[in-house]
Amino acid sequence: MSRGTIVLVDDDSKFLETMSRTLEQAVGDNLEIVAAGSSEEGLGSLYRIRSEGKQLDLVITSQALPGIPGTRFLEIVQSQFPGVIKILVSDRPNLEEAVYAFNNAGLDRYVSKPWEPEDLKFTVTSLLRQAAMRRTNERLLVDLQKRNAELREALRELKEAKQEVENSYFSAIQSLAVALEAKDRYTAGHSQRVSRFAMMIARGLELAGSEVRTIGQIGLLHDIGKIGMDERVLNKPGKLTKEEFEMVKQHPVIGAQILAPVRTLDGHISGIKHHHESWDGTGYPDGLKGEAIPLPARIICVADSFDAMTSTRPYRPGRTLEEAIVEMRRCEGVQFDARCVEAFVSILQREAGPESTAPPKVAAAG
Ligand SMILES: [Fe+2]
Known part of the structure; x- marks a missing residue:
């Protein structure tokens, strides 16, 4: 020097x-x-x-x-x-x-x-x-400013890489959801319809835009845990045996486990895990009751049941919109959160018009 x-x-x-x-x-x-x-x-x-x-x-x-x-x-x-x-x-x-x-x-x-x-x-x-x-x-x-800038850049790259991994994992799970529906032509489009109905309810409850989107994604993935389950059991027209029902009851927990590695899907997991809980505490997997059930799960429950009621199966015709509304109201406070049912019913009636008896149309899965 x-x-x-x-x-x-x-x-x-x-x-x-x-x-x-x-x-x-x-x-x-x-x-x-x-x-x-x-x-x-x-x-x-x-x-x-x-x-x-x-x-x-x-x-x-x-x-x-x-x-x-x-x-x-x-x-x-x-x-x-x-x-x-x-x-x-x-x-x-x-x-x-x-x-x-x-x-x-x-x-x-x-x-x-x-x-x-x-x-x-x-x-x-x-x-x-x-x-x-x-x-x-x-x-x-x-030197410190230079190192800080380098750290910020490294952190940004890390976040991008993490986001990319999570995006591809999410896409893979969505592909699985589509594959799941392909196993049974009678349930084709079910997840898309549940997703759309759930978003209608979420909007009716005036949830924020990001929450509505999350609930839409939960709708798409809610039955992902059925992957790998015996399709003869899943599509069985008659009553399930006790063993068969115990197996089917595992699907919300398995679905939550599938999504667990994706940190950005933390908000989705409880909605998937609890979509078969019942307002009166008789549902599964945890027998949660009332508002202890996460709101997204309560919404999916109504949307899922409505689609099941109005879809035609080989062994029974689908219910009309009026019949489905009567059934949902009958189950308010028993299976369903009354707030979710009322929000859904008022939208369904407004969209369908006074004469309609058919459930609202949803575009088939792409
Ligand atoms: Fe389910």
């Missing part, structure tokens, strides 16, 4: 010589001392030092100089060589002069002649130490 530099400016050669010697003793090991007899010569030295790529540390000048006075010289130094420490030495201390130099030339210290060599040493070494600390702090700050 190159040595730093101190530039001394005074037209009194004796004073210059004394000061050079004093500084040489104090900081001569680390700094080169350059003496100049006038402001013009001092500026010439400063430009030369900079053009040689050396570090400029300190300028000490007298106020009383032939040509450019010390205060004006330091103003030029301030604008051309920012960061250099500046000391102004005056034969006749003058408050106005000092204030001017502090305000306009970024003066660091104002001193009066005569100067005790020990005072000079102390002032110069302490100012140099402060400047070195300031430079170190600035370097550390720049």
Whole structure:
């Protein structure tokens, strides 16, 4: 690392010589001392030092100089060589002069002649130490800002990668949901319809847009836990045996387990796990009761049951809209949350019109 530099400016050669010697003793090991007899010569030295790529540390000048006075010289130094420490030495201390130099030339210290060599040493070494600390702090700050920016970038990339993994996992699960429905042509489109009905109910309950979207996704995935279950049991037209029913009852829990690795789907999992709970506590898997059942699960329950009632099966025709509404109302406070039923019924009646007996149409799965 190159040595730093101190530039001394005074037209009194004796004073210059004394000061050079004093500084040489104090900081001569680390700094080169350059003496100049006038402001013009001092500026010439400063430009030369900079053009040689050396570090400029300190300028000490007298106020009383032939040509450019010390205060004006330091103003030029301030604008051309920012960061250099500046000391102004005056034969006749003058408050106005000092204030001017502090305000306009970024003066660091104002001193009066005569100067005790020990005072000079102390002032110069302490100012140099402060400047070195300031430079170190600035370097550390720049380094810290750079590292922070790198960290932020790494975090952003990590989030993107995580989102990508979760998106592809979500797409894979959606494909599974479509595959699940393909196993039985009578339930084709069921998840899409449940999704749409659930969103209608959520909007009727005036939930926020993001909640409505989440509930729509829960509708698409609510029966994902049936993947891998025996389709003869799932599609059995008659009553299930006790063992068969116990197996089917596992699907909400299995569905929740399938989605568990996707952190962004945390809000979906309880809706899937509890969509077969009953308002009166007789449902499964946990026998939750009333408002202990998560609202998305209560909504899916109504939407799921409505689609099951109105869909035609090989062994029975689908119910009309009126019949389904009567049935949902009969089960209010027993199987269903009355608020969800009422919100759904008012939308169904408004959308269907007074004459209609058919359930609302939903586009088939793509
Ligand atoms: Fe289900």
